Amino acid sequence: MKPFNDGCAANDEFQSANNGLQKGELVKDLLRQRIQFPALPEGWLDRPQLEQSIAAALRPRSVILIEGGCGFGKTHLVARAIDTHRSAQDDCCWITLNGQDNSPSRFLTLLAIALNLSETLESALHSGGTFSDVLAMLLVSLERKSGKDEPKTLVLDNVQSLANPSVTALLHQLVADLPRCLCAVLISRSALPFETHNLELENRFVRFGVDSFAFSRSETFEFFARLLASERLTSVAVDQLYEVSEGWPAPLALYRREIACSENRQSLLDSASVQRFLKESVLGHLTRLQQRSLQLMAELELSSDSLFSSGEFPDFPVDFLPSQAADIGIPLRAVPGRGRWYRLNGLLKEWLKTPQVPGQKARLRYVSQWFGERDQFPESLKYALLSGDSKLVIEIASEGSEALLLGQDTASLLQLRKALPQHLLESSPRLRIVYSWVHAIGGQFSRARALINGLNEVDRASYSARLCALEAFILRGEGRIGSALDMADRALSQDELSAQARLVTQMVRSSALSACGRFAEAREANRIAAKLAREAGDYGSEALSVYGHAGIELGKGALKHAEQLLRTGLDTAMHELTRYARIGETRLQLSLALVLWHQGRDREADCLLASCSRQAEQSRDVGLLMAMALRVLMCRAAGQYEEAFAWVGRAERTMHAWQVDEAFFEPVLEALKASCWLAQGQLESARQALEKLEPHRSAGRIPELFPMMPGLLDCLQVRVDMAQGVAEGAREKLSNIRHRYGERMPSGVAIHVRLLDALLAEDGCDQKILQSVVESAAEEHFVSPFVEMAHELRPLMEKVFPRLEESAFTLALGRVFDLQVAPAHRDVLPEPISDREHGVLELIAKGLSNQEIADELHISLHTVKTHARRINAKLDVKSRTQAIVRARELGLL
Structure with a gap:
């Protein structure tokens, strides 16, 4: 120097x-x-x-x-x-x-x-x-x-x-x-x-x-609380603001100021102050060439250095790649586990799309070919469709098989359906079967049947095994368990069934058997499906098999095992770089959010729903219905009934817009309405909703996304009778539930039934029953049944709660009922646990790995390991499991 x-x-x-x-x-x-x-x-x-x-x-x-x-x-x-x-x-x-x-x-x-x-x-x-x-x-x-x-x-x-x-x-x-x-x-x-x-x-x-x-969804609602209270904005509008902005604070703050100062409300993207912010503050320091590069990135869902640095990429300046844009602060986030793949912030992406850069169709055609050369069929098909090249679209569709279509981007495939020439579809039995699968995956069961019903006898005989497999899938989607199992067995008995079709059929069997409570048989079918998926290298289907396995464990009430399976599956999907498994990965996230909600971990579930809901909506995965149902349940638990019904309405509009058969979503939404009305004390409305659901119940249909729903509907009927003072009718219905399920009652339904037993008990047994239910539910931290019945259980819980031993589960129940466990005598450690060590200990008890703890607390992995060693030394234990047990004994958790 x-x-x-x-x-x-x-x-x-x-x-x-x-x-x-x-x-x-x-x-x-x-x-x-x-x-x-x-x-x-x-x-x-x-x-x-x-x-x-x-x-x-x-x-x-x-x-x-x-x-x-x-x-x-x-x-x-x-x-x-x-x-x-x-x-x-x-x-x-x-x-x-x-x-x-x-x-x-x-x-x-x-x-x-x-x-x-x-x-x-x-x-x-x-x-x-x-x-x-x-x-x-x-x-x-x-x-x-x-x-x-x-x-x-x-x-x-x-x-x-x-x-x-x-x-x-x-x-x-x-x-x-x-x-x-x-x-x-x-x-x-x-x-x-x-x-x-x-x-x-x-x-x-x-x-x-x-x-x-970035603001979380709940923080976004808090940020707009005054405008919500003054009815300048609705909860649906705020939720859309969060989805579009992805919690970007400055645009939200500018938009809030603009609404407060003006009578005319525009969309976030049309807001003058937001447009100035994007143009001057975000992009103002970039050259025209760099801004043009971002416009080309905005044309794609995801962008990568390897794609854009390809020497043949049309009209792209190779000196400004996605990673370089991210490095200088452009809101371009790396996609976890996907190498150097990036996703533009949704608000900036939409703004960059106008005006369109000339030559877009040629670029999209090149992108389609680039993915096709790497055997990434769904992406290749999507960009061929966007390019408008009908010849390329038909070529990809004809070469693709049902195995490649399953578990991928349903939205693009259904859009492709509209673009296909009608004569091609009518003349190709194979394309009819492929698109019948697409409609079935998208919940359009009647349209799926219409396609295969149009086949002549010769074609039906030639594709008999595949048609049986497809029919089994449709029947399971409609909730017809017995018929689905019969048709699946029929398909598997035919030798000409392909390995991919066997994979899907075994998944159908696993799901149906699990819904019947035949968990051992369901697990065996799931093992066969997972093996077939691994042999075929079909990572999307392998993710779906993990989703099925977790569903079996969830039906058994093994929440902790289900969570472990789902997290392992997500880690595997995250590090699988060969193909972006859309629906499989989204279903894993949705199921994990469901497990977290069952355990009362609403904040974690809320964060997970924010990301996976967006993915489900983009790929048109009907699993989005589960995400919206969870939103309804979370709002109802918080007493936000208006917002809960807004989510019901949004779910209904989405399913109608997607042309999903009403048999798929109507029972779920009616059940949610009944639950909300019961919580509000509107007994007549709740009763009418349950009557409307009676045809579905009497038909014995079990929804794939909500296999416990029939039992929970039975419990809802018992609760309505209790609220109306018809105790004998409630007891009779409760007895019928037990008789119908026998030993195959799902764990979640069983907890509901036992809680109802406590409320209906006589001779002073109510407190004893409730205490027993709490002890059994604590094993898996099953909080959701107590949340669902919080209003009815409150008086009884206030009597029982002081006698409960302090634990993580009773503390969670205390938060639900606003109660505190009586302080017990605690041993004194020779050297106390510090605040930072206590924070690490709590995350260890939640099952987080050392790396996850480091990410959560924003500290290094080495520091986490040091804290863990000190915790073990202070508690005089040798493992994480022993540390958790000892900490709970001492009342530290």
Whole structure:
């Protein structure tokens, strides 16, 4: 490095204008005005948990990177975290950097002024050392002056402005040699220009990214609470805002301000202030070539470096790839487990689509061929369709098989159905069968039957086995369990059935047998399906087989095993790079959200639903009905009945728009309405809804997505009788439920039945029964039946609750009923568990891996392992399992 020139502190445009001032004192005075704490905005959303996490990371010598694109509220979050959780703003030095700070002398002067080291800087000027030497002297002097236990906080905002290698080298030296009296916060739109792994290994580096800053769905509703209360917005509108923006704070804040100030409400994308934000703040610093590159990325659902760096990609500038856009802060998120594949923020993507870049059809045709060369059939088919190349579309459709179609993008396939020439479909029995599968997967059972019913006798005989397999799939979708099993056995008995068709038929058998309570037979059928999927290399179907296995465990009431299966399946799907398994992966996520809801882990379920609902909607997966049903149940549990019915209406509109057969969704939605009306005390409405469902119940149909629904409907009828004071009728219905199910009653239904037993018990047995139900439900942390019947159970639970032993399950019940377990005597540890160790212990008890704990707490893997070792030592145990048991004995969990 060059020696530090006493060029009077600044070496900038002010120097030449002030030659009469010795050592640039005017410039120093101007720079002092830059060292100030930012003003805290009014009306911003309180995010205490995130702010606490940032504040907790401010330890001696720690370096916190706040990284995210424009408009994610990074500065506000850090300012609020320091203002709320630190002793005083006086202990914080805040420097907002800009492009003029790319002079090493100016950068060092800013640091010296901020840290009150101007005199040290003056003395360093005469040393003749390099910039690095001067910085080292400043840090040593700061360490000597410090007398505080709590470190001073240095915040460097807009770090992305530093582009001069000499300045970035000084920044690297600063964070590497940070003294114990200082902690540094770096706020940047882009990644740091130097490596940080040494800091991470030293447990001194914490990174907060876009995923931390984006609003969650519940935070979005809280942000618009006033407009909801004043009826300027509806809950459906807020939910759509969240879906479109993906929780991007700045556009939401601008839109909220615009609505509050104007009588005319436009869509988020049409908002003038949001458009200015996207054009000027997000894209304003890009060249025209870079903006055009983003427009081409917006044409695709996902984009990758390998696709766009292909030499034959039409009209694409290879010097600006998706990863490069993400690195400079464009809201382009990496798709987990997909290598260098990225997805643009939905709001920015829609805005970039207008105006359309010429040559789009040629690009989409090339993308289709690119995927086709890699045997990624669904993507190839989708982009062929979007390109409008009918010849290419028909070629792909004719070559594809039902095995490749299953579990993929139903939306594109149904759109393709409209584009296919009618004569081609009529003349090709194979295409008829393929598209009958597509309609069946999409819940359009009557249209699926219409296609295969049009086959002549010769074709029906030629494709007999496949038609039986298809009919079994349709019957299972309609909930006709017995008929589906008979037809599946018929299909499997025929030798000409292909391996792929056997795979699907075994899945049908597994699902139907599980719905009947024949779990051992269901598991065997599922094993055969999984083996066939692995042999065929069909990862989408393999994911669906894991979904089926988890459904079996869920039917048995083994929630913890089901969760383990689903997480393992998702990890496998995430790291499978050969094909993007849409519906299979989405179903795994939906089932995991269902398990989490059953266990009362609503916050985790809410986060998971936000992502998988979007995927289900894009691929037109009828599993979206499960996501919407869970939303209804969560809203009802929170007493938000208006929002619950809004979700019912949205589900109904979606199913109608998708032309799904009413037999698929109507029973589910009517059952949800009955549950909400019963919770509100509207007994007549609940009774009428149950009467409307009677034909479905009497037909013995069991929905695939909701196999426990018939039993829960029976329980609803018992509850309506109880609410109307017809105790004898309730007891009779309860007896009929037991008789019908026998030993094959699903665990969730069984808990409901036993809770109803407690409510109907005589001779003082009610409390004993309830206590027994709590003990059995605690084994799998089965909270949902208690949530469903919270209103009826409250008086009885208030009597029983004080006698329950404290555990994670009873604490969860306490939150449901707003009750507390009486404090019990607790052993005292020789060395107490610290707050940070207690946080790690809680996540260990939830079954998270060390890496998942590190991600959750924003700490390194090495730190998690250190905490785990200390926890085991303090509890005098040798394993995670022993630690959980001992911690519960001590009342720590």
